[in-house]
Amino acid sequence: MLKDKTSISGQPKADTKQAIERAALSLFAERGYPAVSMREIAERVGIRQGGIYNHFASKQALLVQLMEGHMRALLVALDASVPSGGDPRQRLGEFVRFHVLYHLTQPDDVFIAYMELRSLEPAGLSRLKELRRAYEERLRGILEAGRRLGVFAVTDVPVQAMGLIAMLTGVTTWYRDGGRLSRDEVAEIYVAMAMQSLGVEETPTM
Amino acid sequence: MLKDKTSISGQPKADTKQAIERAALSLFAERGYPAVSMREIAERVGIRQGGIYNHFASKQALLVQLMEGHMRALLVALDASVPSGGDPRQRLGEFVRFHVLYHLTQPDDVFIAYMELRSLEPAGLSRLKELRRAYEERLRGILEAGRRLGVFAVTDVPVQAMGLIAMLTGVTTWYRDGGRLSRDEVAEIYVAMAMQSLGVEETPTM
DNA sequence: CCGGTGGATGAACGATCATTCACTAGCGCG
DNA sequence: CGCGCTAGTGAATGATCGTTCATCCACCGG
CATH class of the missing domain: 1.10.357.10 (Tetracycline Repressor, domain 2)
Known part of the structure; x- marks a missing residue:
């Protein structure tokens, strides 16, 4: 079910947070905040939607x-x-x-x-x-x-x-x-x- | 259920269409197209959401x-x-x-x-x-x-x-x-x- | 005065929304 | 070596989305 990435989960580091910010940034700029869903952001990062809430409250x-x-x-x-x-x-x-x-x-x-x-x-x-x-x-x-x-x-x-x-x-x-x-x-x-x-x-x- | 407006329905005229345009205009300008719902537009005009589709296809x-x-x-x-x-x-x-x-x-x-x-x-x-x-x-x-x-x-x-x-x-x-x-x-x-x-x-x- | 029609209704459709949560996997630390 | 924490999962929540539709009403032309 999971790819052979070097770190499947755990606490290697938190570059996921930056990846979320980068993905959200380009999506918000492209189509506007209300038109972008958390699912899209998560998909761009490569995680599921729920995962974003580990890094941002909303x-x-x-x-x-x-x-x-x-x-x-x-x-x-x-x-x-x-x-x-x-x-x-x-x-x-x-x-x-x-x-x-x-x-x-x-x-x-x-x-x-x-x-x-x-x-x-x-x-x-x-x-x-x-x-x-x-x-x-x-x-x-x-x-x-x-x-x-x-x-x-x-x-x-x-x-x-x-x-x-x-x-x-x-x-x-x-x-x-x-x-x-x-x-x-x-x-x-x-x-x-x-x-x-x-x-x-x-x-x-x- | 209905107010005593001069024209409750029927075919008096179609200034409803202009009212929809005006309402949508200010709402879109204020919060952006994706953030505005058809329900809000209809509410501003004073009709129900379905009524908009008598004047605009989508x-x-x-x-x-x-x-x-x-x-x-x-x-x-x-x-x-x-x-x-x-x-x-x-x-x-x-x-x-x-x-x-x-x-x-x-x-x-x-x-x-x-x-x-x-x-x-x-x-x-x-x-x-x-x-x-x-x-x-x-x-x-x-x-x-x-x-x-x-x-x-x-x-x-x-x-x-x-x-x-x-x-x-x-x-x-x-x-x-x-x-x-x-x-x-x-x-x-x-x-x-x-x-x-x-x-x-x-x-x-x- | 009656039948047709334009316009509004209100309920319902499936889809999608943000958010929550119980669960689990792996890592660092003691 | 095992405990706890971080991080991700996947399903579920209720709300709201755009759109459809059967229905009804009031007016106008004949």
Whole structure:
């Protein structure tokens, strides 16, 4: 009845948990949280449906874990890539590059984090909204710094920040690997668009 | 058992069909197609679940009707608002204004048309993709015209077109009526952002 | 005034959903 | 060497899903 895997059961390790997360991630991203069943996730992992509950308390807990884990990793990666000080133009360029490349590298995580907010129950929802706000705040800070220094032509910081993020995130809706442009080329195009939209004519040294 | 409504049944008219569409529209937009049941839609309309099938062959047919109807109306409205000739800068302004205001007026239709593509079966999917492509093509045409005339600083027409549309569509994720800005004010901010992102310094008469 | 028809009903269909649970197999530790 | 824990099983739970259907009602044209 069982295959000759090296470990049929027991406690070798818990890479099953990660396998469940990976399977759920791609399925949720592809068809949406409500349209995916626990049976499908289990099948993708290679276990039966009941086995998932050894690692996650519920389908909802699995979703929260995915979204929260992603957002925290995103914030950590952002702060590692974009220093908190320096010339706002340079920081904006780094923010855009980071955002585009991260979104192209992990499109599924990003898509879920932005789209499945409505599938969250109140408890998880408020935590996720706070994380999202913190991320957007990073960009608002850059725009505000540039506005004060007079290097950005900003008419409205909050609106422009949301506009920029939407523009950048939208890259995931059309970009496909192996197409006309490489990821880096696409990122540079978006950097140029962002700069232009803020009236930046020449960037400092870089 | 039945309320004293003016028409309990019979053939007074068929505004029930429109009521079903309206109910399904807001429910699908709010929680997503797979998460909404026919029972909920019927309850919102004030009929029993079986009654929906007098007007729509299936849940899928209802979704297709909503999405296709919206996209066709969107294209008609666009072509009525944005003439096919004239100065590309002016046309771009009109496109942006139209897009933002239409999206703020009918956020549910727009959201469904862009998000529920994955819920479509192959037949409806190809038709919707074609309609979407036609809409995006309008903007690409404007950018290409401006590029040829030398009034737009375009590095890559397709990428910039997708970036613009994503930026504009994103307005639905944050704008709420009664906030700091009116719809028209928001639209003008987006027009300015779009112009700036294309390096337009001064627009013609308007 | 009567027969046909469009529209609504409400019960029922089988399928599938998330979740629970008693059970068991294997491993590490004492 | 055997005890206990981790992890997976497989069947079962009740709920809910989309859809079907026989039935009924109220109106309209002749």
